[in-house]
Structure formats: structure tokens, C-alpha cells
Amino acid sequence: MRPVLPGDVSAAARALLAVPASARGGLARRLVLQADAADRYRRRLGKAHPFWGNGTLMAAALGRGAARDEPRLDDPDYAECFIAVLNALLDRRQPV
Structure with a gap:
């Protein structure tokens, strides 16, 4: 994924607003994987x-209508959506 900027997190959080709260964590992780x-x-x-766009989190999110x-x-x-995106980004950095 390309470097993540504040606008990327905002776009992803706005995409999460469009889904039920129970689906937001999964969508945040999916957007990171898609980017x-x-x-x-x-x-x-x-x-x-x-x-999924050019490899930015924003492009992946805007493709979902954010x-x-x-x-x-x-x-x-x-x-809550903003936090879910940040958590997905942090989870991506954790060794498995």
C-alpha cells in the first residue's frame, strides 16, 4: 500500500459510515487489503x-462511494469509523 495520509483515513472512515456498525471492522480490514x-x-x-485504484487507501475507499x-x-x-480504520492499519503492521 502507498503511504497513508490523513485524507486516506478520512475517506475510508466515510466509506465505513455507509455500512452497519457490525460490518465496519471487516470493511476497514478489507479496504487495507484492497489498497x-x-x-x-x-x-x-x-x-x-x-x-481498487492506485494503491492508496483513499482510492480503495472512494471506489466504495465514500x-x-x-x-x-x-x-x-x-x-468509531475513524478508529476502526486506524486499528486496521495498526493490525496490518503487527507480525502474524
Whole structure:
């Protein structure tokens, strides 16, 4: 996956808002995996993945329709989504 910037986390958190709370953790992990796979695809073939984008977390999230305006960080639902994305990123870095 390409380097993660604050906008990537925001886009992924907004994508998570569109699904039920019980599905958010799984979707966050899936978005991270898709961004990883898209980055490998981009490096190997020299073009963006048709569904998951250019290897950024933002591209993977925007492919799921994360177009709504960014909520405030004190919005409880959005804060939970933001945390889920950060946890998925931290889990990715942990050795298995």
C-alpha cells in the first residue's frame, strides 16, 4: 500500500459510515487489503487496478462511494469509523 495520509483515513472512515456498525471492522480490514493488492497491481502493470485504484487507501475507499462530506471528529459514529480504520492499519503492521 502507498503511504497513508490523513485524507486516506478520512475517506475510508466515510466509506465505513455507509455500512452497519457490525460490518465496519471487516470493511476497514478489507479496504487495507484492497489498497495493498492495488499497489502491487500498479507496480507490476504500471496502471491503476480497475476496482481498487492506485494503491492508496483513499482510492480503495472512494471506489466504495465514500463521497459524502467529512463529518466532525466529535460525531460519535464517524469517530468509531475513524478508529476502526486506524486499528486496521495498526493490525496490518503487527507480525502474524
